[in-house]
Structure formats: structure tokens, C-alpha cells
Amino acid sequence: MARTQDKVIISCAVTGSVHTPAMSRWLPLTPQQIADQAIEAAQAGAAILHLHARDPGDGRPSADPKVFDQFVPRIREATDAVINITTGGSTRMTLEERLAYPLQARPEMCSLNMGSMNFSIHPAARRIQEWRYDWEKPYIEGMEDLIFRNTFGDIKRILKLLGEDCGTRFEFECYDVGHLYNLAHFLDEGLLPPGPLFIQMIGGILGGIGPDPENLVFMKATADRLFGDRYRFSVLGAGRHQMPLLTVGAVLGGNVRVGLEDSLYLGRGQLAKSCAEQVRKIRRILEELSLEIATPDEARAMLHLKGRNA
Template sequence: MPKPVIITCAPTGGIHTPTMSEYLPITPAEIARASIEAAEAGASIIHLHARDPETGKPDPSYETFSQFLPVIKQATDAVINVSTGAGLGMSMEERLRAATTASPEMASLNMGSMNFGIFPLLEKYDNWKFDWEPEFLEMTRDFIFPNTFATIEYALVNLGQAHGTKFEFECYDLSHLHNVKYFVDKGLIKPPFFIQFVLGILGGAGADLANLQHMHRMADQLFGPENYEWSVLGAGRHQMPMATQAALLGGNLRVGLEDSLFIGKGELAVSNAQQVEKIRTIIEALGLDVATPDQARERLGLKGGDRVAF
């Protein structure tokens, strides 16, 4: 029988800016509400970033995370995943600060340095709400998102080994899978582990079925299908098509306003829950089940929500 599909929801992220959608959660209360609604709609993992509540700018401080992590934990049984991606341009120390303080069940970890171009979004908007928004987007025209072997190992040791936190290994290209394999061979990544194929970011692999199939085949070859779970997120307009392809291929998937602001062509999503509900409807129409948080915990070998520090 096909395994139930694990839905991850990423409610806010660190890419989209307040001008782009009035529905993007900004304040701790908005992020908490969006996360709880997404969990109630069927997401078993919530992938979290924090923002300055006044400006919406990405904020890696635990002081901000601490305003919504306990609220989400108390209201849901969802697995809470604290991002170490934070905002582009931050140091690894800054990116890890919230996760090493919170000691969550899961955290994200980008598995290779890359060009990360979101500057094309500049062409789509005028009359910015905040001065930092266009400056932040333009910065990525001449920017490399650094995830070196040293910084990846630092996260694996100081967050993974020290806290028993498992990772959502974000792989934007084939080379990132080989980087995962390097750390598997070193014994710093142990099964079962979770690979997130990230498709459609300028600087990474494009969001098309051939790339997904190839990366999936290579992951099976590198790791053995019994040793890992895999998931797919498609950026922007590719979100729902790639999520549907993942479900059809026996994988898991991620949605949320971090990855796409839309629910359909030209139509802004009014909530994260709306996106979760849409993909859940598709999953169930395919005759598949949606995984519960406890099923996700068992398959990913997580330590349990009673062993976090919030």
C-alpha cells in the first residue's frame, strides 16, 4: 500500500516581502495562527521562519521565534521545523541561533552554496511598503548563498548531534545530493533522513518532471530508498504541479506562502491553510492518505515534541 503523504507547510519564509501579499504572515500572532490553521487543514510538519513584526524583514532571533513556537506547540501536534535558512545574507551563527535555543524536532539545512536569485521579483511590484524590500531583492543579483562543508558540518554537530534534531535537507541541485552522501559516509547523517527537492529557484534546478525524476533516481542510487524519505517543493507557479507529481511518484510535498503566494493563476492565496486544503483534496482524489504528525515522526525517526525546549 502507498505510504500516507507527509505535507509540510512553510507559512512565511524569508523570500517574499510584505508588499507582495497582504496575506503573508508577519507578526508572531499571524505566524502562529497561520501555522495552527495549516496543521488543522492537514499539514503534519510546519517549517518556520520569523520576521520583524514592524517591518516584515527576516529576523533570526530566538526572542521573536519564542513568541510563536510555544503557541503552535500548545495548539497542535504538528512537528515544528525551525529554519536555519533565516534570511539571505546572514551568517551561519545567526541562522542557527533560534534552532540551537529551541532544540526542535526538526530544522532545515541547505546542502550546498549556490546563486540564489530572487531579483526578478523587482519587476513585478511598485510602491514598496518598506525601503528594505527592493534593496533585499536587488542584493541577490550579486549574491552567493553560502553553505560550505564547514558550515554544514557545524550545523550537523552543534544542532543535530547536540540536540537530537533531525533535518530537512534542502537540495536545490544534483550536487547537493552528493554533499548529503559525503556526510552520510562520514557518519554525521544517519537514516532515516529527509530530503527536500527544491525546484524552481533561479540558481538551482528548474521545476520540471524530468529534473524531479532524475534527482529521485539519483537519491535512490546514493542512499537506498529504504534509508530516506523524500519531498518536493516547487517555487512560485510550480507549487501545485510539482506537489501533485510528488504524490503521484510516491513522495511527500511542501506548500505554503514561503514557496508561493498564489492559489491559482493570478489569484493570491488568502491563507496557508487554503494551499494545504487544496493539495489535500488532490492527494485524496488520487486515492492516497495524508500522514498524521505521529506517522511523520515515526517515519523520520524524530525525538518527539516532549523533548524540545519551548
């Protein structure tokens, strides 16, 4: 599909549920840290903020609406960025837990993983010499024997409860080519809202497709075949693959996603001190490629979102 927009949407995934406190001192854990980093990322140029919550006491992933409520309203008051709440949570959460806050907040956008999959960073445990909290090591090592669950029934329920009932649109997270076909199935079933699909093509997660540029080209060609001109895509490169894969995606006509959920680094051996550092870096790259950065309101128009006041 040829480029259909003049500007590029930068998304920022602020903290996620994969990395643990021992991996980086700059990973935001508390509500204040998450809010501060999200606001700074928006000021740096992120039009969409993808948000997870963590237990304020020890940084473990949390689905508690009371924790979300300690930072989401503050972010919304301080920025005009699109608020994107995860429905993925973590591999240890039930669907009911993962949906609790999105159903309360009814945001403009939510993430939606397009299938069940092995999803793991367990080899990273071998590189950690000192853990900050007792939960971290078993959490990372335990990923080897867990799956992320999103069955067809789970996805159908999310589309109904959030999409149809709340007017929320989705960041469709596709970790492999098969996830594009899953998305096409729901399109064929008439369960997706009108307007462009926003497809996040993800490379580099153990259990999903590799971060090779050839794979990204193949995923885009597959999406072109399945969805024609009815989609916009974004690119997420996990870990050290973040900036190179995003640059390829932008050249192919896509949007980009950065943030400490996806990578803890700014460059080789250099931990990012904030999400905003990554936003500023990819923005520099995009602007050197003569690409313009979309504002939040431009992103809303491009993705047909219901608006921050809805």
C-alpha cells in the same frame, strides 16, 4: 525507490525570508499572524510546520530568538504538529545568527540547505509597482549579487551542534543534483544519524534546478542510486510550479511541501489568502489520487523523530 509509506506527509512553510510584504497582503509578518496561519495550516492537515521569523515592525526577515519565542510556543501549545525551525534564515544572516534559535529550542526538526548557491528572485522587483517598506526593493534587487552560504564546514558544524548534540533531525534541502552528492558525502563520512534521511527536492528557484518533471525524476533516480532505501523524499515547487510539481512528486511516491514561503498563489493569478488554503488544495489533490494524509505522530514515526516532549 518504490513507495515505502502508505501515507503522505504535508509540510507547510509559513512565511520564509524571500517574499516581502508588498508582494502579498496575506503574507504573515507579525508573530500573531505567523502563529495563526501555522495553527490553521496544521488544522487543515499539515503534519510539519517549517518556521522563519520576521521583524514585527516592518516584516523583514529576523533571526532574533526573542521574536521566535513570540510564536513558536503558542504553535506548540495549540497543535501537535512537528516544529521545524529554519537554519537557512536569509542570505544576509551569518551562520551564528541562523543557529541562535535552533540551538535554544532544540526542535525535533530543522531545515538544512545542502550547499552554497546563487539564490535569487531579483527579477521579481521589476513587477512591483509600489513597495510597502523602504527595505524591500534593495533587499530583492540585492539578491542578484549575493549567495546563500553553506560550506562543507558550515554543514558539518550544523550536523554536530544540532544533530549530534541536540537529537534534531533534518529536512535536507536539495536545490540541485549536486546537493544530493553533498549529502552522500556526509553519509560516507559517518556524520548523519541512523534512520531515514528526509530529502526536500526543490525545483524552480533561480540558481537551482528547474521545475521540470523530468528533473524531479532524475533527482529521485539519483537519490535511489545514492541512498537506496535509506531516505524519504518530499517535493517543493517554487512559485507557480508548486501544485503541478508536488502532484508529480506524490505520484512518484513522495511527500509534499506547501506554504507562502514557497508560493504566494493558490492558482493562476489568484493570491492565496492563507497557508491553510494551499494545504487544503494539495490535500484534495492527494485524496483524489487515493493517497492518505499522515498525521503528525505518523510523520514522527516515519522520520524517526525524537518526539515533541524531547
